[in-house]
Amino acid sequence: MEADRQLQTTDVVELNPNFHFRWEEPQQANVLLYPEGIVKLNETAAAILEACTGGQSIAVGVAELAERYGKADLTADALKFLEVAHAKGWIRIKS
């Protein structure tokens, strides 16, 4: 069981294996599907989740995002969302 601690940019996080993340055409949105539940994600949330659960550290994912969107630093925004996602059990820290 993982510790309930603050996420660090050096952490590698992954999607909870019981959650399915995908694009849903009729909703024109990315969705998370899990036991008896659905979450619709907005574009920013989906982009963060996609970039930061690909097997690399949060810092690397955030840097890729910043480059893609031409923004200076998204670290604070990304960490804030990932903390929420972590608290809700959508993602977990990869050991």
Add this chain to the structure above:
Amino acid sequence: MPKDGSGLSLDGLGLPLWLVLELTYKCPLKCPWCSNPVDFDQYRNELSTEEWKKVLRAGRRLGSLQLGFTGGEPMLRNDLEELVAEADSLGYYTNLITSGVGLNTDRLRALKKAGLKQVQLSIQSNDRRHSQKLVGVDVLDHKIGIARAIKAEGFPMVLNVPISRFNIERTEALIDLAADLGVEYLEFANLQYYNWALLNRAELLPTREQLAKSEAAVNAARARLGKKLTIFFVVPDYYDDRPKACMNGWGAVHLTIAPDGTALPCQEARLIKGIDFPSVRDHELDWIWHHSPAFNKFRGDSWMAEPCRSCSEKEKDFGGCRCQAFLLTGDAANTDPVCAKSPNRHLIDNLIASAEQRGVSETSSDSPLKMREIKRRQRSEAR
């Protein structure tokens, strides 16, 4: 079924995100709170495998995402694996809602192979004899064995406990059982009073004090267990003064198909008299959802009367539950009597007062529970 635990919007753009297939009303259990119609035996013409597959394809085209296979007991359909495979290939997230009777390791493996994502297993007690008394069949040992098998096959799992005054005192013991089984989710589903549960309401309704104790035990366990076990606690709405936002609104995100193909905005809605619910045997699912009079009857707020019409919360709770309004006030367009603003709230208060005066012990009852059984009138008349 839709949980609001995520705290995020369930706005499905007017599409039926949730599709629930009641594959059969048949069930080996006799739970006296069953949500199936009390005359379930009148509906025998179940959809065929091909008809269910047609529903699955049409539902996906309509935008359905979450799919529940339920009943009755869905394991009684020997085409379940075939239907799960079809649903999985169409892109649904597939949930099986079962008593566990009819499940074994072979079928679990076949279901896993077919693409089933999750199993919700019901459990009623942590004690074999007590469980038998509640559901009319000796099944607890099998349920516990099958729960372990479900986890061994790698499924995420919801343990669902239908709560009445007969098991509410076991909250802590049931949490311990869930933690021992290693399930991800435990749902304390306080009964909602429709159909069989309504017949037995006077005996089943817990008291306010029992409810408070149970909720306190849940909160203590949440603090103790953290992410290891997510516990949902569905309150019996009678003890609220705001009505539940039932189904997120009529015809908003939820579509149920009954065993005979009747399309319903919720699993209970066919109890409302005077609405002609369309069947997938006669109509396209797209027309049923978007255009049928039944699904449009309580959409929006133009159907509302006072006090809902001018209420500031009408977009939050949609006036509560149409079925409950019908059952308790005789008119499905009335405000849900649970609402403190309803002129009929006294009906609920009287029921709560009766529960307070009645015993709370799980071993005593003033009148026997009416178990879910086919009425054997013909046989007794012949005697």
